[in-house]
């Protein structure tokens with residue numbers, strides 16, 4: 001049976017192409033996880049040496065398999081190289097956000113607070129747009145709790161035939177890539193800042209998204225590195241803010257809105273989720289988290305309230321079952337709320 005000690009010993013047999021020492025001593029191996037006979041880790045490497053490290057990765061895979069590993073997953077992520085100081089005067093280079101090749105629009109789905117239903121909105125919105133014939137991608141950048149593979153009923157590891165490009169997965173007409181597909185289901189991932197940014201850049205620029213009308217990005221809650229990196233590295237056409245009507249959620253939502261304003265990402269609108277609870281037995285409506293708070297906030301900010309999505313058990317069951325409600329019950333009132341958002345985005349010309 002393979003254990004961590006055997007894995008470390010095997011990796012010491014592989015030489016590091018830059019330092020000349022072994023792979024473990026060079027410090028490029030991060031987030032090593034050994035579980036039964038499966039080994040996963042990330043190699044954080046300077047992007048200019050990607051070819052040499054691709055060969056080192058292949059060697060590492062071979063030695064691990066010889067040591068008894070049946071499943072080896074090694075992800076290369078780029079870390080920034082420190083350039084030597086250049087003291088010659090130079091004209092400043094314009095290094096603004098880049099467009100992702102083939103992707104016409106990028107829409108970020110954000111929330112200030114966790115658990116308000118941001119991923120549920122992102123999954124339903126992506127499927128609703130696909131149902132309208134739009135070419136849609138969904139990037140699950142919620143590094144702290146990637147849930148899109150489960151919500152879209154997708155599993156398995158994305159292939160990378162050449163070690164550089166990553167082939168995304170697809171279901172319900174949506175092209176999906178998620179950090180959740182690169183890690184174990186039950187593995188809590190601790191991403192360090194540079195790794196996180198490297199991984200996000202890989203997801204944006206190395207995944208073969210193909211031609212997309214719209215790439216929906218499911219962000220982690222809050223205002224952190226992922227939000228900043230996304231807005232700084234790519235041209236984001238707009239952000240949707242999801243919130244429950246509770247004061248605490250709204251308070252956090254306001255912070256998110258301020259951040260997007262500072263990052264110069266246009267606010268496309270707000271969505272009130274868990275707006276009203278509809279009892280699945282008697283149809284009685286109750287405002288569990290209050291009601292109308294998001295509408296009032298949207299009015300104050302002068303942005304549209306795109307939908308009030310009820311708290312309904314069918315929405316959760318559908319999401320947990322891998323077919324979002326717009327797919328599993330397209331004629332329900334709940335599905336209609338999500339379709340309204342998709343229609344508004346198409347009408348706005350951003351999806």
Ligand SMILES: Nc1ncnc2c1ncn2[C@@H]1O[C@H](COP(=O)(O)OP(=O)(O)OP(=O)(O)O)[C@@H](O)[C@H]1O
Pocket residue numbers: 111113114115116117118119120121142145147220221273274309310311312313314315316317319320
């Ligand atoms: N309108 C709704 N009605 C019923 N259940 C819902 C609704 N919206 C979301 N849920 C459920 O609430 C839970 C949290 O939703 P979700 O994962 O979408 O939230 P999130 O804001 O993305 O959370 P995180 O902070 O983990 O990213 C899920 O189990 C989901 O199925």
